[in-house]
Amino acid sequence: xxxxxxxxxxxxxxxxxxxxxxxxxxxxxxxxxxxxxxxxxxxxxxxxxxxxxxxxxxxxxxxxxxxxxxxxxxxxxxxxxxxxxxxxxxxxxxxxxxxxxxxxxxxxxxxxxxxxxxxxxxxxxxxxxxxxxxxxxxxxxxxxxxxxxxxxxxxxxxxxxxxxxxxxxxxxxxxxxxxxxxxxxxxxxxxxxxxxxxxxxxxxxxxxxxxxxxxxxxxxxxxxxxxxxxxxxxxxxxxxxxxxxxxxxxxxxxxxxxxxxxxxxxxxxxxxxxxxxxxxxxxxxxxxxxxxxxxxxxxxxxxxxxxxxxxxxxxxxxxxxxxxxxxxxxxxxxxxxxxxxxxxxxxxxxxxxxxxxxxxxxxxxxxxxxxxxxxxxxxxxxxxxx
Numbered sequence: 001x002x003x004x005x006x007x008x009x010x011x012x013x014x015x016x017x018x019x020x021x022x023x024x025x026x027x028x029x030x031x032x033x034x035x036x037x038x039x040x041x042x043x044x045x046x047x048x049x050x051x052x053x054x055x056x057x058x059x060x061x062x063x064x065x066x067x068x069x070x071x072x073x074x075x076x077x078x079x080x081x082x083x084x085x086x087x088x089x090x091x092x093x094x095x096x097x098x099x100x101x102x103x104x105x106x107x108x109x110x111x112x113x114x115x116x117x118x119x120x121x122x123x124x125x126x127x128x129x130x131x132x133x134x135x136x137x138x139x140x141x142x143x144x145x146x147x148x149x150x151x152x153x154x155x156x157x158x159x160x161x162x163x164x165x166x167x168x169x170x171x172x173x174x175x176x177x178x179x180x181x182x183x184x185x186x187x188x189x190x191x192x193x194x195x196x197x198x199x200x201x202x203x204x205x206x207x208x209x210x211x212x213x214x215x216x217x218x219x220x221x222x223x224x225x226x227x228x229x230x231x232x233x234x235x236x237x238x239x240x241x242x243x244x245x246x247x248x249x250x251x252x253x254x255x256x257x258x259x260x261x262x263x264x265x266x267x268x269x270x271x272x273x274x275x276x277x278x279x280x281x282x283x284x285x286x287x288x289x290x291x292x293x294x295x296x297x298x299x300x301x302x303x304x305x306x307x308x309x310x311x312x313x314x315x316x317x318x319x320x321x322x323x324x325x326x327x328x329x330x331x332x333x334x335x336x337x338x339x340x341x342x343x344x345x346x347x348x349x350x351x352x353x354x355x356x357x358x359x360x361x362x363x364x365x366x367x368x369x370x371x372x373x374x375x376x377x378x379x380x381x382x383x384x385x386x
Contacts, residue, residue: 002370003089004033007080009040009062009100012289014048015270016119017095019177021054023359030372031363036083038062038076038100047269051182058083069132072099080107091116091366094140097133097288097309105143115140116369118362119173120147121154122288122309129307130288131212137309146369148362151312151352151380171361172380175292176354179274183297187275193263194239194276202237203281203337205229209252209304210243211286218324219248222304223255225329226284230261233337238262239276282336284329291319292353300346302332310353316382317349352382 004024008017014037024033036058039045049056060079064071076099084092084107092108094101095118108115117140127135138161141147147163149155150173158168189195197204207226209219230236242252242264256262268276274293277283283294286304294301295318303314303321313319322332336343357380364377 001032002030002091002366002372003087004031004091004093004366005036005084005087005089006033006093007036007038007100007104008095008098009038009045009076010098011041011044011048011270013095013098013100014045014052014054015178015289016174017093018048018052018054019174019181019359020093020118020362022052023363027363030367034058034087034089036060036080038072038079038103040072040076040098040100044267051269051271052178069099073103076100076103077107080104081110084108084111084113089113090370091146093118095119097122097130097137097140099132099136102136102139105140109143114145115143116146116148116362116366117141117144118148119150119154120144120168121149121151121156121158123154123157124307124309126307129213129305130309133288134309146365148358148365150354150358151382153312169361169365169377170379171365171377172354172358173292174354174358174362175289176296176351177356177359178270179293179296180356182271182274183278184275185278187272187278189272189275191265191272193265194272197237197239197279199279201235203233203235204276204279205236205238205333206276206280206283206285207238207240208243208285208287208290210245210248211305214286214304214324215245215247216251219251220255221324221326222284222329223252225326225333226262227256227259228326228330229333229337230259232334236261236337239280240264241266241268241273243267282333284333295319295349295351296353298347300336300343302329302336304329312352316352317346318351320346350382355380 034057037056038060042063062075093116094104147168284302291310301319361377367373
């Protein structure tokens with residue numbers, strides 16, 4: 001039996017690791033996979049675990065009120081030492097760029113356990129943008145023994161950093177696996193506000209903001225741009241699941257609170273959220289994952305950041321990097337609302353991130369790496385058309 005421990009702690013990690021865990025569970029005669037969660041984010045993590053019916057073998061439950069990066073790092077490292085010492089797995093799987101990801105890789109290194117890094121190789125080349133994710137990616141990459149790069153660009157980044165090519169597999173992104181398994185054309189939200197919107201006659205702008213580097217004046221600029229758009233386009237409605245961070249909520253309430261056709265709602269579970277992406281006309285976000293999810297559903301994305309670790313989407317034309325300045329955010333939003341040609345160019349661009357089979361490729365790569373298969377998996381290549 002190949003013993004694997006998959007470690008994650010936040011909702012985005014859980015979403016992207018869930019289809020991989022489910023794929024690993026298809027091989028009970030060969031693979032013994034256990035899940036360990038740090039619960040760096042508690043409530044949002046639990047929503048995803050419930051949706052995908054994943055029951056962790058270990059739950060460190062480290063989340064505390066007012067926690068900072070020092071707290072998360074110390075508690076996760078101590079807890080994972082105990083888990084990994086007890087399990088003694090052949091491989092630890094981590095995902096992406098969270099503090100849980102880096103700490104799990106570090107704990108594995110201290111115990112001389114190999115690390116597999118899912119969604120490896122993303123880079124902005126600015127260690128403070130996004131913070132602390134960019135450095136978490138680098139540090140995890142240094143510690144990883146097998147790298148599952150979602151795209152050829154991510155592979156290139158790893159090669160340039162000296163990672164041997166035999167340690168890199170281009171798999172596509174597991175977020176597309178999760179997305180395609182979750183979106184339903186006739187989905188009902190069970191929410192009075194969302195179910196009351198006529199998505200055929202209204203153009204819905206889905207907005208999310210949460211990045212630390214955007215707190216304060218950058219967010220204020222974004223929201224003022226949105227206010228102007230809503231006032232000038234009577235068929236536009238904004239749906240804004242507002243992050244629980246008080247520093248975000250205070251600015252949102254001050255700039256957009258009480259505005260007609262702006263719906264400020266609580267953070268959404270994954271299933272209704274991706275179905276809302278599917279109904280939206282346009283997405284404005286500083287999130288990373290949405291840059292992959294929305295293009296898979298043919299939705300243009302305006303990225304409210306100055307840098308992105310996902311340049312493939314910019315190059316493909318599915319997203320546009322617009323920063324946080326009021327004039328640029330307003331101008332690019334209005335351009336998409338005014339020009340059918342420009343909108344269709346973005347909506348119909350080739351999605352570079354996945355085809356729904358990333359988890360299968362990763363499991364095949366693990367089999368090959370562990371000597372349980374003789375053939376390497378074929379690499380992911382973006383489809384010529386959606």
